[in-house]
Amino acid sequence: MALSTSLTPFTFLLSSSFLSHILLIVTASDKELLLGFKDSIENKHVLSSWNESVPPCSPKQPNWPYIHCYKGHVWGLTLENMRLKGVVDVQALQKLPYLRTLSLKNNDFNTEWPYINGILGLKALFLSNNKFFGEVPAQAFQDMKWLKKIHLSNNRFTGHIPTSLASMPRLIELRLEGNQFTGSIPNFLRPLQSFSAADNKLEGQIPEGLRDLPVSAFSGNEGLCGAPLEACKSKKLSLLSIIVTVVLVLVALVVIGAVVLLVLRRRREQLPDVSEEDSPSVSHMKARSREPSEEGSRRSRSSSRISKGDTMMLSFVRDHKDQFNLHELLSASAEVLGSGCYSSSYKASLLNGPVMVVKRFKQMNNVGREEFHEHMRRFGRLNHPNLLPLIAYYYRKEEKLFVTDFVHNGSLAVRLHGYQALGQRSLEWASRLKIVKGIAEGLEYLYREMPSLIAAHGHLKSSNVLLNESLEPLLTDYGLVPVINQDLAPDIMVIYKSPEYLQHGRITKKTDVWSLGIIILEILTGNLPVNFLQGKGSDLSLGNWVHSVSEECSSEVFDKDMEISRNSEGEMIKLLKIALACCERDVDKRWDLKEVVDRIHEVNETDNEDQCSRSSSNASEVEIKQTQSGEVSFSIDMAQ
Template identity: 55%
Template sequence: MAKICKSSWCLLILAIVLQLVHTCICLSEPDLLIQFKDSLKNTGALSNWDAKVPSCKGDQPNWSGVLCDKGNVWGLKLENMGLKGDINEDALSQLKSLRTLSFMNNDFEGPLPDMKKLGALKSFYLSNNKFSGEIPADAFVGMLSIKKIHLSNNQLSGPIPSSLGTLPKLMELTLDGNQFSGQIPDFTQERLINVNFSHNHLGGQIPASLSNLKAASFSDNSDLCGAPLEPCPGPPERKLSVVTIVLVAIAVVVALGAIVAVIIILSRRKKAPQLGDAPAAAAAPQGHNKPPSEDLDRLEKGMSPDRGSEGKKSDQNIKLSFLRDDVGKFDMSDLLKASAEVLGSGMFGSTYKAALNTGPVMVVKRYRQMNNVGKEEFHEHMRRLGRLSHPNVLPLVAFYYRKEEKLIVSTYVENVSLAVQLHGNKSRGLSSPDWRTRLKIVKGVSKGLLYLYNSLPSLIAPHGHLKSSNVILNENNEPLLTDYGLLPVVNLEQARDQMIAYKSPEFKQNGRITKKTDVWSLGVLILELLTGKFPSNFLQQGKGSDTDLPTWVHSVVKDEWTVEVFDKDMQGTKHCEGEMMKLLKIALILCEPEIDNRWDIKEAVDRIEEIKERDDVDDFHSSYTSETDMRSSRGLSEDFINVPMNG
């Protein structure tokens, strides 16, 4: 018996010692990050993660995607890296200073990670992946410090977890672009300022606590109702009794009889009108209450706008909302009085040129595919676009809001669009742009696009409709981007049918657009500039639904990189073939169907800026980088989205 007791005491002491040893053994931050990395796949972008090198040196990281604060890891920013596999929450939970995570624009699949294990997080961004399945109701219980949760554009389903409504510090929540169903739980947080439930399968009444949000936050959920959307149907009305119906019918008959009697009496007192008693215009209302669409309809049909009798403008002018202070103010009547012409009619509406009597020439674009957006949201988005300022982005001057249509006013640029320069000059007896001009246009467009990415970080596709007809050239052939940033305010059904972003390979394959969708559009535009081929012609010529301009270029250069692919009308190409070939290969990488193989916008601009007007040597076959080398040098994306530097 004594021996048994002694053995038991030994076992107890051994257990205590082992527990103490386990407690004392703490993995370092580099070891924990390597452990986390080992759970991932396709980690080429993390090649400089080395346990022998400290992950942080003060506030400066030694490893890619690591954010440091006083020598500790406080955040991971691993975006646009093509990462797959599992997220090791256990390893991350031991990083005591970790406060923010961003794994956006990767290829993670399966259930959402167990975020409860990371209770100290202040923000995490998992948008634009392939996470799927239902999220448990208690998935976020205990995350008392969390402020920002971004889960947009995944494949998550089932009800929205009720624990989201219990997070006291939550300020941002984006769940749009998933497959959530059921009712929206109640949210009581007063600091909740950025919320998006759009593009799901939600239904029922919107909680009163969310009724002050914009309607766009709930769009594309056909069964949702209540403020800020349409009111929910009321309870069925009780059937009226027979006696009530009879009494109501008698009252209606009596009322109708009284109305008829009054009309007869008034008609007898009224003097028969004499021809020429008053001008015909006197019958019209004195205030200009009719919408400008009526005058614009007349203008579009080639008729003069109706300006009232004797050409006088209305007393009650329709006011435009101005976005710039350096342009003289005018109103709708000034536009309608201006010398005007229809410049063109596109998929979204018509474009007019209006030369004001006192002031510059303006361009008015009329949009009829934005009637799902509310007035407050539209005003806010236009003001956001109005703050943009870049040499390669056409500034907006003013706008006008009506439920049925919108007007956007910008300054008139004397030259024509890039589409006309490339494809319409022959019919006008003009020469096509030479290589030097085309390279200048490519560099200007790419810099303008990079500016949009940096200035509109919350938009997945900051331009969304980049094509040659939306690039205007000024008198110096400097390109100006137009029709940018409209993706959030165009009706989704029309956007999917007509906007370039929704023609991208990723939308055709996966039904989504990404941060590299505009990059794909830029690649197609460069191919159009180099080949002189109009992109949409391939589909129109019936060559098959999978045939597009990048596919055609690949077919031409499949066996040999040949200058035969370039536009034969392009002048000034002597001793430039090597640089032209470099740009062609850049364009093909930007047009890669696989998003992982496509450069981000920052690297695309850097590579384009390296292109010169002339070859360094005459033998261009030795002067351009091979396609394989260019692919292997694909860098990391610097287009991160609002991961807070202070948590």
């Protein structure tokens, strides 16, 4: 079915009837979710003004009170001063894909901590002046990397201040006053523009990063000390206490010394003689790490020698311009880049200059030691401009460390969705096409070099695509499916969110193609794929939404902030069709990777005249016309 629509340069418009159809598809779920949230409120009659016959949002304004909208989606929920009580239905709220602000302050909610950390995209949270009680879990804000403002003041929260608050990369405003928090104030990752912990039961020294705040931010905590409050005083010990302490320390030293001597004697009896060359000293690790060829020859020695070495040194899989060892790496100044249940990433600035990224994996015991080493050596043989190369790794049964170069431009996800906060411009069409082509080429290379893997990448998403200075994409976290714990893989890896796994419990060689299609749709639309955001397969997904309009495709699906040239609309729709073919739910009908890559390479930045002249005779091409008023219209048959 073909649809013609008109568009002015750089702007596409939908017909009013089709626009209504789109709105019903997009906002129906928002309406159901908000009504589900309303049902969890005890005095829900307060929200009787929510008209169930219309969606919460229209394209330009909200239809319901207390709702904030953006591009037809629920962006904010402000329910203040309404004496609401009952349970906060977080499960309903976390399925609102565009929810960024939640304010429930000045109500009568009287429950334990609502698990807000399920709403990953939230930027502002206001729960002040309620009756929430109990401890706030330490990881209550884990993975909520977009949160900037948190107000929990004047409730009845107890226990320590959640440690996950300390590592939040964008937090600028935190209000905790008027609770019963105990313990010390954590040292926050970044300076806070607004902070108050007054009238709690906190103690200890105020962190250095908060010492420029006014006294009122800390008043009412008798145990706090240090600037801007009075200096901390050391407690005076009695002479008897000092004598007892000294005696206990001496006894402890004697006992420790005896244990160490006993352990050393037993190890000397059990282990074979080791030459000075094999001594596990830091200087020896440094020497070995700076002589990769010698390390390579020693790697071929007996498994017992490998086993012993793995506990003390980095294993380099390729030469690196700046050599370093594990001791230097662990001694470097570090900055948390991201943290989750599966892995954590740190930016490590070494003393001798290079800046590296260390990624720590906790659930990677699916294969034995030798098989793991062999898999890492395969990584070392990979060489492609669109792959972020693994430099070195560290093996322990409990955890693994991967070392790569630091990429200053950050991830594609941040560049697509956080560019405004970073003071950057939106990516233009030419850059987005370049990124898509680079991702496809990197993925094709992985399948060519690692043909034995069912899913050569397995975890392809925008946050696992980094951008270098010239906006060339670099794939990360590839090839890890064989080594991660299989019982946890469905909760971790992107391929397990695919239709074939959710329906039939299997993945195929085409599953990475599905991930590629989703990431292309994200690049073209500028929208987050909701099923990734929620960490599970979801009918409310980016792919399903675009599929729902595939018979009558309109340019409304494209990111409105994307700069495009006058003659690029047809090429954009070509790429959209490729993405839809990648997202085909029927695996048998889904294109294979080679066809996808070939089709992507046929997409250009702009249409040429030959293509435009042929489009009128080919139903699968785009027909572009100039009207008398100067507007541009196009017609496309998405079914071809």
